[in-house]
Amino acid sequence: MPRNFSQALKLFFNPETVFPFLFGSTFLAVLGNSVYQLFTNMLGTSTRAVIGITIGSLLVFFTSVLWFAYALARMDTGIRPRGKRAPAKRRGLILLVSQADPCRKAIEYHKPVIEKCWLICSTQTLEIVNSLIQEYAGICVSQPIVITDVYDPLEFRNRVDEIYCRLPAGWGTSDVIADYQGMTAHGSVGMVLACLGTRGPLQYIPARLDAQRKPIEALDPIEIVLDGDLGKPKEERVQN
Numbered sequence: 001m002p003r004n005f006s007q008a009l010k011l012f013f014n015p016e017t018v019f020p021f022l023f024g025s026t027f028l029a030v031l032g033n034s035v036y037q038l039f040t041n042m043l044g045t046s047t048r049a050v051i052g053i054t055i056g057s058l059l060v061f062f063t064s065v066l067w068f069a070y071a072l073a074r075m076d077t078g079i080r081p082r083g084k085r086a087p088a089k090r091r092g093l094i095l096l097v098s099q100a101d102p103c104r105k106a107i108e109y110h111k112p113v114i115e116k117c118w119l120i121c122s123t124q125t126l127e128i129v130n131s132l133i134q135e136y137a138g139i140c141v142s143q144p145i146v147i148t149d150v151y152d153p154l155e156f157r158n159r160v161d162e163i164y165c166r167l168p169a170g171w172g173t174s175d176v177i178a179d180y181q182g183m184t185a186h187g188s189v190g191m192v193l194a195c196l197g198t199r200g201p202l203q204y205i206p207a208r209l210d211a212q213r214k215p216i217e218a219l220d221p222i223e224i225v226l227d228g229d230l231g232k233p234k235e236e237r238v239q240n
Contacts, residue, residue, distance in 0.1 A: 036053070039053045040053070084222050084224060085223050085225055086220065086222065086223065087201065087221055087222070087223035088223075089109070089110045089113035089114065090110055090113060090175060090176060090177045090201070091113055091114060091116065091176070092114070092116045092117070092118070092167070092175055092176030093106060093107065093110055093114055093116070093117045093118070093176065093177055093178075093179065094117075094160060094163055094178040094191070095107075095117060095118070095119055095120065095179050095182065096120050096156075096179065096180065096181065096182030096183040096188065097119050097120065097125050097129050097132070097183070098125055098128075098182040098183045099128070100128050100132065101218045102179075102207075103119075103128075103132055103182075104132070104135075104218075105205055105220070105221070106203070106205055106221055107136055107139065107140075109221055110177075116139065116141060117136065117139050118141050119133070119140055119141065119145065120144070120145045120147060120156070120159060120160075120187070120191075121146060121147070122147050122150050122183065123146060125183070126144065126146060130144075145159050147159065147187070150183060150184045151184060151186050152186060153186040153187070153193065154190060155190065156187045156189070156190025157190040157191070157193045157194040157197075158194075159190075160178060160191050160194035160195070160200075161194050161198070163176070164194070164198045164200060173198050173199055173200050174200075174201060176200060176201075177200070177202070177203050177223070178195050178201070178202055178203070179202075179203050179221065180192055180195075180202055181204040181205055201223060201224075203221040203222060203224065204224070205218050205219065205220075205221050207219060
């Protein structure tokens with residue numbers, strides 16, 4: 001079968017391609033009529049038989065749609081690309097705050113395990129941070145980490161390093177996951193650099209988009225699974 005067969009097939013069922021669409025629609029009409037004729041030959045042409053054929057066709061159609069929708073849902077939530085997975089719930093969470101909804105989604109996801117959440121922000125998002133601290137009192141650390149230069153990745157890296165260096169007693173690096181999505185790209189880079197140095201786990205909050213590719217809903221977080229050799233010198237990776 002030609003590699004572009006599926007693209008050619010779409011042309012026959014796309015109203016924008018008038019002549020192929022008319023040909024394809026006519027073919028489907030003939031096919032449908034033939035199938036209907038086959039059923040009437042088997043079941044008869046009485047009113048009862050026609051009603052049975054109609055109801056049976058509707059049941060098959062809706063069952064197929066439901067099955068297809070279920071299959072799509074399984075593909076959307078059950079299969080993740082290599083290197084990504086649903087994160088285990090952690091005791092600690094580090095967030096770059098730019099919008100409230102993704103932060104809420106991240107915190108809610110890690111309940112009831114989460115005990116502490118560190119909020120990193122700028123002066124422009126300090127109001128959002130204060131509302132999150134009130135909303136999640138007892139979880140969010142009361143003193144937000146305010147970045148003075150949001151275009152300095154090293155400042156972000158240093159602030160995240162400080163969090164890992166001052167973890168509560170009995171906590172390990174794996175108990176805290178950092179969400180690198182938020183604020184500026186420099187903030188994300190700085191957080192990733194810090195986590196590469198500490199081997200701290202990373203996650204991000206994907207979004208469901210509308211037809212204009214604008215986010216309309218924050219989805220469950222996805223953890224980035226780092227290669228065990230990542231961070232080692234190139235020579236060591238080659239030797240291994």
